[in-house]
Amino acid sequence: MAYRELKERSWRCNMELSRRNLIKYTFGNASAFDVEKRMFAIKPSGVPYDELQPTDMVVVDLDNKVVEGTLKFSSDTKTHTVLYRKFPGIAGVVHTHSPYATAWAQAMKSIPVLGTTHADHCTRPVPCTPVMSNEMIKGDYEEETGNLIVDTFEKNSFPHREIEMVLVACHGPFTWGETPEKAVYNSVILEELARIAFLTLRIDPGVPPMIKELIDKHYLRKHGESSYYGQTK
Template sequence: VTQTWGNASAIDRAAGLVAIKPSGVDYDELVPEKIVLVDLEGRVREGDLNPSVDTPAHLALYRAFHGIGAVVHTHSHFATCFAQARRPIPCLGTTHADYFNGEIPVTPPLSRDEVVDSYEKHIGEAIVRMLVGSDPMACPAVLTAGHAPFVWGHSPWKAVENAAVLEEIARMALHTLQINPQAEPLEGYLLGKHFLRKHGRDAYYGQR
């Protein structure tokens, strides 16, 4: 993590509260007492510091998708390069398919009005629109155009893992396209096999 870039949050559904990083505080200085608790409308319920400026984007995801238990927003190098290029991260290999069921999409750019008024809320809404009609846990990441990735999971640990994997597959994709600019996406049947053997109803990967 560079400087104070990015943020993370987790939700307690029973309590209706979201714990989120305070705005502008170095990660090295974070202690539990500095974490801010907000409700799903963004009202601070506990904590003396201001919550992350990206709180409205996190809340949009929690309100829209009840399976999401934590959200991580990074500015990790390679994933952010794809976001800045406004290009999805293609699924070129099985490492990608083990975690994400298809390419990592990128949102359309926000309009001037969306940026000027309630910018962070509109970021969240743009992500939600990308996910409508799909399973957000099948591809738990979206790139925001010109900005950076938002990643999530059913728990804080899974969201962090997904964010780390996203950065690695972005790096792999970039290097693959440097070696072969015409590299084709992974065949659908192979993508599906790798994703479903870990995440499908009849998954058989690991110890069960």
């Protein structure tokens, strides 16, 4: 049971998604990455959250080989693998179909920065990828989903440690973070940002993005060297 802690941590993150109402039935998954061993624990495929046990989690390496576990891993596992390989410094990935974030993804639109709730977490719009090409769909689909995310970040020079969330067009949100718990937190925040931005644009469809100075001020309250939010650790 060498991976007991990693599996329990991944299990707790998956259960937290369910407890926070981001998941219906089996529609989502969270993984926890061991930065030193370069392996991660992920939810098995298609097991309902109310039956899920810590021992059900599957440990996988970055070649998608099962290291521990008897169940089949989540069908989205290869997307997680690509993110762990290409986004250095992250140790958790989460995928959900939470309704407001998924609606923005289906509308194929990035979520603009309209207020400080957004800027507290992210200085830029939450990006939406382009629709995947037929080529990629016919290839290794879940791996290509990861590639699509990474390409979107690379082509636009988006820093993946500053924008820890993305909308995959016509599909839904993925988030990550330096811990699995932070990735879960980001999924909850993303759904809330998506909802408030949705409501704002119903009140005034022409509202402009928030001014840059206010975006930077709020982000830097919480991040970087001169941050002053939270308790010193």
